[in-house]
Every structure is written in C-alpha cells, then in structure tokens.
Amino acid sequence: MYWLSTKQLVFSSRGGRNVKESQNLFYGRRRCVTIDREITLKEVLIAREARAQSQRELMRRLGTALISFSLNIAGPIKNNALLRRAFLEGLKRLDEALTAAGLETVERHQTDSPTGCEALWAVRGDGRQIKRLCVGLEDRHPIGRIFDMDVLDPVHEKWNRADLMLPPRGCLVCGCKGKNCASRRLHSVAEIQQVTTNLLRNFFAEQDRCSLADLASRSLLYEVCTTPKPGLVDCRNNGSHCDMNLFTFLDSTCALLPYFRRAVSVGQETASLPPEETFLQLRPDGVGAERTMLQVTGGVNTHKGAIFSLGTVCAAVGRLWNPASFKWNISEILRECAAMTRRAALAELDTISPDTASTAGNRLYIKYGIRGIRGELAAGLPAVEQIGLPALNQALTDGASLDEAGVSVLLALMTSVTDTNLIARGGMEGWQWVVRRTRDLLLSDIPPDQAASVLDTELIQRNLSPGGCADLLAITYFLYFLQHTSPCQVECVS
Numbered sequence: 001m002y003w004l005s006t007k008q009l010v011f012s013s014r015g016g017r018n019v020k021e022s023q024n025l026f027y028g029r030r031r032c033v034t035i036d037r038e039i040t041l042k043e044v045l046i047a048r049e050a051r052a053q054s055q056r057e058l059m060r061r062l063g064t065a066l067i068s069f070s071l072n073i074a075g076p077i078k079n080n081a082l083l084r085r086a087f088l089e090g091l092k093r094l095d096e097a098l099t100a101a102g103l104e105t106v107e108r109h110q111t112d113s114p115t116g117c118e119a120l121w122a123v124r125g126d127g128r129q130i131k132r133l134c135v136g137l138e139d140r141h142p143i144g145r146i147f148d149m150d151v152l153d154p155v156h157e158k159w160n161r162a163d164l165m166l167p168p169r170g171c172l173v174c175g176c177k178g179k180n181c182a183s184r185r186l187h188s189v190a191e192i193q194q195v196t197t198n199l200l201r202n203f204f205a206e207q208d209r210c211s212l213a214d215l216a217s218r219s220l221l222y223e224v225c226t227t228p229k230p231g232l233v234d235c236r237n238n239g240s241h242c243d244m245n246l247f248t249f250l251d252s253t254c255a256l257l258p259y260f261r262r263a264v265s266v267g268q269e270t271a272s273l274p275p276e277e278t279f280l281q282l283r284p285d286g287v288g289a290e291r292t293m294l295q296v297t298g299g300v301n302t303h304k305g306a307i308f309s310l311g312t313v314c315a316a317v318g319r320l321w322n323p324a325s326f327k328w329n330i331s332e333i334l335r336e337c338a339a340m341t342r343r344a345a346l347a348e349l350d351t352i353s354p355d356t357a358s359t360a361g362n363r364l365y366i367k368y369g370i371r372g373i374r375g376e377l378a379a380g381l382p383a384v385e386q387i388g389l390p391a392l393n394q395a396l397t398d399g400a401s402l403d404e405a406g407v408s409v410l411l412a413l414m415t416s417v418t419d420t421n422l423i424a425r426g427g428m429e430g431w432q433w434v435v436r437r438t439r440d441l442l443l444s445d446i447p448p449d450q451a452a453s454v455l456d457t458e459l460i461q462r463n464l465s466p467g468g469c470a471d472l473l474a475i476t477y478f479l480y481f482l483q484h485t486s487p488c489q490v491e492c493v494s
C-alpha cells in the first residue's frame with residue numbers, strides 16, 4: 001500500500017467504490033507532521049527516483065493512467081504548513097474536477113515528507129482527457145502556477161502540453177513563456193520564494209475572508225431561527241416587535257455579508273498596527289453597514305448591535321489570521337476584541353453628556369452607568385466566554401441540537417447580562433423582572449424550550465425584547481462555528 005520505500009510519512013487508500021472513505025482519509029483524518037527544514041540535493045534525487053519507481057509499479061499493477069501531483073517550489077525548503085495547505089487545495093480541486101468529468105479514481109496515495117507533499121492517483125480514463133483537465137487546473141486556479149500535475153499512461157507514457165498543442169507554462173515571476181527564465185536563472189531563489197509566498201498568502205486571505213464572512217452570516221441566521229426565543233423574532237412569531245419579522249432579518253443578514261468580509265479584511269490589513277487602530281478603521285465600514293441595513297429593511301433596526309459587536313469580532317479574527325491554517329484560539333480572539341475596543345469605546349462613553357445622549361444606550365449610561373455592549377466588548381466579551389459558550393457546549397453534550405442548544409444559551413445569558421434593550425423598553429424594573437423570572441423557570445424542572453415558550457408569552461405581554469442577549473447568542477454561535485469548521489466546509493471558490 002505504500003509507494004515510497006523510505007521512512008517518510010505515507011498515506012494511501014484504494015478502491016474506486018469507496019471514494020468517500022478515501023476522501024475522508026485525505027481531508028478528514030489527515031495526519032500532519034511539521035516539516036520546515038532545508039533539504040539536500042541527495043534527498044531530492046532519492047525522492048525523484050522513488051516517485052518514478054512508484055509510478056512504474058502502480059501503472060504495471062493497475063494498467064490505468066496516473067496523475068502525479070506535487071508543488072513547484074524553489075529553494076531548499078519544500079514543505080511547511082502553508083505549502084501543505086496549498087497542496088491540499090490542489091488535491092481538493094483535482095478531486096472535484098475528476099468527479100465532474102465522470103473519471104473514476106481507483107487508487108490514491110499521498111506522501112508528506114521534507115521533500116514536499118506528493119500524490120499519486122490512479123485514474124481510469126483517457127490520458128489525453130486527464131492531462132487536459134490537469135492543465136486547466138494549473139492554468140486557471142489562482143495558485144495553479146505552483147501545481148505540477150504530471151499525467152502518465154501505459155501506452156503514451158508521459159503527456160506533455162505540446163501533445164495537446166498548448167504553449168509551455170509562463171514564468172511564475174515575470175510571466176514569460178518557456179524555460180528561458182529558469183535556464184538562464186533570471187530570477188533569484190529569494191525572488192521566486194517571495195512571489196510564491198505572496199501568491200499563497202493572497203489566495204488564502206481571500207478564501208478565509210469569504211469563509212469567515214459566511215460563518216458570521218450563518219451565525220446571524222442561526223440566531224434568528226433559534227426558536228422559541230422570548231420576546232424576539234423567531235420562526236414562530238415576531239416576539240414583541242411589530243415592525244419586523246423573520247424575513248426582515250433574512251434580508252438584513254444577506255445585505256451584511258460584504259460588511260463582514262470587509263471587517264475581516266480590515267483586521268488582516270491592520271494586523272501590524274496597534275489594536276485600537278483596527279477598531280478605528282472599522283468604524284466607517286460599520287456606519288456604511290448600518291445604512292445598508294436600514295435601506296434593505298425599510299428603516300428597521302434589525303442588526304445595529306450585531307454590526308458593532310460581531311463586526312468587531314470579525315476584525316479581531318482578521319488580525320489573528322494566519323495563512324497556513326484555519327485554527328482559532330477563542331480566548332485569544334476575545335482578548336484581541338478587548339485590546340481593540342477598550343480605549344476607544346470607553347473614551348466614547350466619557351464624551352456622553354445628558355445633552356448629547358441621543359441613543360437609548362447612551363441615556364442608560366448617563367442614568368445608571370450601564371456600559372452595554374461597548375463595555376462588554378472592552379472586557380473581552382466575558383458573557384460569551386463564561387456563559388454563552390459553556391451553556392452551548394453543555395446543551396450539546398446533553399444531546400440537544402444546535403437550535404435547541406441556542407435556546408439554552410439565550411436563557412442563560414438572560415439570567416446574567418445587563419441587557420440594554422430590555423432596560424430601554426421596560427426600565428430597570430422590567431429588566432430585573434426578566435432576570436428573576438428566567439432564573440426561577442430554569443431552577444424549576446421545566447425543559448428549556450418550554451421555559452422559553454412561557455417567557456415568550458410573558459415578554460410579549462410586557463412588550464419586552466432581550467436584543468442584547470440575542471447579539472451575544474449570535475457571537476456564541478460564531479465562535480462555536482470557528483472551533484468546529486474546517487475551511488474545506490465553508491470556503492468560497494475564487
């Protein structure tokens with residue numbers, strides 16, 4: 001089952017009927033080793049000979065065409081986390097292209113060693129057709145220039161671009177056709193490495209912006225669809241709201257997708273600046289997003305709080321973004337939110353006077369010193385970290401679905417958070433009543449969804465709506481998605 005005889009880490013799978021399992025082996029349960037060291041010419045030559053031998057053996061045994069896929073990487077370092085990610089991107093697209101063309105992959109072998117990631121796939125089909133498909137990926141995928149997809153078959157042996165009447169590939173650095181640049185060494189290794197790194201960095205930056213914006217929008221959709229929610233718009237009713245319904249939220253969420261992508265982008269672009277600078281640079285985009293929201297909802301405030309809070313979290317994630325992986329440390333993200341907002345948000349509160357307090361939140365700060373979502377962000381969203389996420393994980397552990405778990409999260413938040421939306425509508429008494437009533441219901445034996453239904457009726461009667469807690473529920477969902485989503489599941493295709 002192994003196609004390299006050295007001590008390299010080798011994966012392989014076979015069987016055309018069990019492609020699903022093979023894909024899991026590649027994408028789902030992939031084992032990785034960190035290989036980021038310079039290799040010697042001897043190692044390159046050994047790997048090349050081993051590859052040729054494996055190709056011969058596999059072709060002799062199966063009699064099919066082969067795709068031998070590796071990366072074109074200049075210099076002595078042939079493998080690291082970023083290159084591995086690029087390789088997996090190529091494998092995924094190759095798999096999609098073969099499937100779309102109806103070509104059956106009967107055996108897959110993959111290696112991950114200091115000399116680079118390599119794949120050898122046996123494919124049933126015409127070598128010319130397979131070569132054309134591989135050339136399409138090399139030429140049209142945004143990082144296809146570093147893909148090296150050789151195609152061989154038992155009759156023709158190696159297929160070249162010239163066999164398809166196609167010109168040779170262009171130079172990675174200057175785009176010139178042919179091997180002139182390489183043979184005359186017109187570009188230094190450092191220059192080629194820089195171009196390669198920039199290519200990969202820009203590609204994954206855009207791919208991850210799309211993925212993260214998708215997750216932010218998804219978290220808003222999960223929040224509004226979580227049912228029943230006391231006093232809030234959900235799939236059952238409009239709660240205590242007469243000017244909006246589920247569809248108003250769907251319209252607003254779709255319109256905010258570009259804003260979340262932009263928020264991540266602002267974080268990525270300002271990552272080297274002090275955190276406060278990111279927050280300041282996000283502000284004009286936040287103002288624009290509010291305007292867009294009001295346009296699509298006919299002047300209704302569906303997501304003003306989420307634009308501020310979830311947008312800030314997206315920018316924090318952008319600051320911490322790493323092109324080599326899509327793994328996130330939640331505590332680190334929340335600390336970044338605090339660092340970004342602490343000074344600016346609190347300084348803004350200091351400027352509020354009784355004469356200038358135009359919003360409900362500002363009036364509550366003047367009257368009671370309540371800092372609302374600005375204070376929550378400046379503290380690193382403790383309600384999300386200490387209440388929201390633990391409640392979500394506990395409910396899921398107890399067997400709840402994400403929807404059901406969301407109800408438990410909302411109720412838990414309602415027992416602790418100083419919700420300025422509740423106070424704005426019902427005064428301090430109204431908010432305190434909601435906190436007490438929610439605690440009492442949770443302490444009784446009533447299941448969470450029934451408790452939420454009881455509260456829904458009671459909050460609608462009192463015209464109360466815990467919108468602040470709903471925003472924190474959306475952020476809880478977002479952070480949960482970050483922890484449990486791989487980029488393969490959410491990525492956009494550039």
Ligand SMILES: [Zn+2]
Binds near residue numbers: 172173174186187
């Ligand atoms: Zn060139």
